[in-house]
């Protein structure tokens with residue numbers, strides 16, 4: 037059993053949905069409080085591309101993610117330590133989460149090879165052989181100093197099957213123990229273990245149960261959102277949350293499409309990260325309740341409305357779609373900044389709406405309205421219908437609007 | 450617009466201020482003046498929100514016409530001009546014909562118009578089209594349409610043709626301006642062209658000064674773009690000085706592509722008052738690094754000494 041250690045994290049569930057597994061939590065970390073479910077923007081190399089920390093604060097972003105692999109390469113752990121950690125280095129006094137570096141290594145470096153010792157790879161700079169061990173990953177993350185740090189896990193592609201998946205799951209547990217042992221800053225940094233197990237529900241369950249025996253402050257669900265079928269994806273999320281303790285936060289790694297955020301919150305996840313909102317901004321796409329707008333499209337050349345009338349972000353308050361169309365077409369470098377600000381605001385607003393509807397215990401209604409706006413024709417994605425049915429929300433039931441008419445009729449009669 | 454010269458030092462270096470400038474009657478600008486370089490109406494990478502956080506931002510935004518000429522209808526449809534369209538309501542706007550940071554392809558100007566190259570391709574502008582663009586943008590200052598397609602290799606014949614065309618454009622523009630309510634308050638800068646032919650330059654100045662312009666843009670020395678970093682203003686200082694001697698004292702003089710700080714000092718000494726700031730973007734790809742006092746190669750981060758950079762600059766550098 038896990039000992040009741042003290043962590044640099046407290047998590048309090050402050051509201052629960054009476055229909056789904058969704059909950060609202062207050063997570064207190066060394067740098068401030070975070071309301072969950074929360075979306076964490078990804079600032080690869082210390083800063084979110086094209087946005088200043090101040091701008092993120094203005095959007096009330098309280099936690100962001102940085103990549104250990106990139107930071108370890110440049111500016112490097114030594115320089116970060118000299119600068120007093122990443123918070124100081126990037127001028128961000130709110131919370132940070134770093135990944136272990138393993139995932140990026142395996143996906144970016146062709147020659148990475150996983151052994152019991154760690155991830156062996158060829159240095160992209162001088163070709164020499166290097167090794168990222170669980171101990172090394174924690175050492176770098178200790179130097180970076182994020183509030184939440186991730187264990188090094190044995191990553192397999194989400195569509196891999198067979199004994200390799202099981203091997204990776206058990207190795208991930210062994211590596212967790214090595215990470216916990218190597219951790220030098222438990223007083224102000226929290227290690228999250230990662231539930232692995234591929235697309236095998238039994239392995240996921242087993243992994244979650246094993247990890248739960250360790251003294252940790254929260255959990256991550258990993259190895260998903262790598263191109264697997266959505267019908268497997270949601271089932272793995274569902275089984276993972278079922279076997280994780282309810283009083284600790286659950287972080288679903290690499291997930292951030294709006295529909296996924298809504299469904300996975302209903303399945304009981306509390307934290308998310310994804311590069312999609314910022315990456316899609318670079319291609320001229322703005323996220324809106326109906327989906328997304330490609331502002332390069334000619335139809336916006338005389339559209340003098342903001343991206344989203346109801347959005348309070350600095351882009352929507354000051355710029356029209358027509359202007360954004362013009363700068364997108366002229367490839368003015370400000371385009372990316374303007375759309376990134378809006379897209380991050382969209383994600384954070386979505387999470388706030390999810391939180392509020394859970395607090396009011398109206399989350400099922402929120403889900404139905406959310407999907408109706410995106411799919412007015414009623415053709416909902418099948419996986420979402422299935423996943424939501426599992427947590428007692430029937431998307432195809434009378435829509436919110438019909439419910440309203442019903443009640444109006446009742447009042448009349 | 451009023452231009453007050455407070456003192457002249459050295460050779461021709463002028464310290465002054467501009468008042469009652471264009472559409473923003475209450476603004477005063479001190480000269481020598483550096484303008485805020487923009488792309489598509491915004492400072493590179495910097496939104497209006499972030500610009501407000503920065504100190505000492507130049508009051509005059511420089512918006513090259515070639516970047517946005519193909520969006521004339523989009524800007525016109527907005528109705529309130531490009532400053533507001535670009536969320537820079539408090540900024541004054543100057544439009545030049547071309548972007549100093551981008552080389553202008555040669556051979557696209559004609560008797561009736563000029564070729565402007567933007568990201569969307571070429572826009573051929575005649576005087577009417579030019580006025581339509583300017584009316585859509587509603588700048589405080591605007592450069593008269595010109596044929597500046599000359600450099601040190603141009604013949605005197607070509608230089609003479611450039612002057613002829615430019616003066617003809619000026620006449621047509623002045624004619625159009627008479628009836629333009631939108632541009633009532635906008636200030637026209639005459640273009641001084643003519644390559645390296647003093648005769649042509651003299652003619653251009655005589656004709657331009659005789660017409661109703663309130664400032665001058667000296668151009669036609671090169672075709673803009675990155676190679677102008679090597680444009681040696683010292684080598685041409687006598688020639689430029691002779692041009693400036695012919696210009697009236699009471700009007701501001703603007704010259705593009707004076708990039709290197711040492712060149713700016715020489716140009717000020719010669720009597721130039723207004724400069725563009727396309728250099729930082731070209732030089733370092735990010736505009737704020739010059740203010741940090743340290744030149745940092747993005748590729749050699751390990752050599753950078755943290756102590757030499759003010760901490761509030763770090764995040765800008767990393768962006």
Ligand SMILES: [Zn+2]
Pocket residue numbers: 343344347348349350351352353377378379381382
């Ligand atoms: Zn917005």
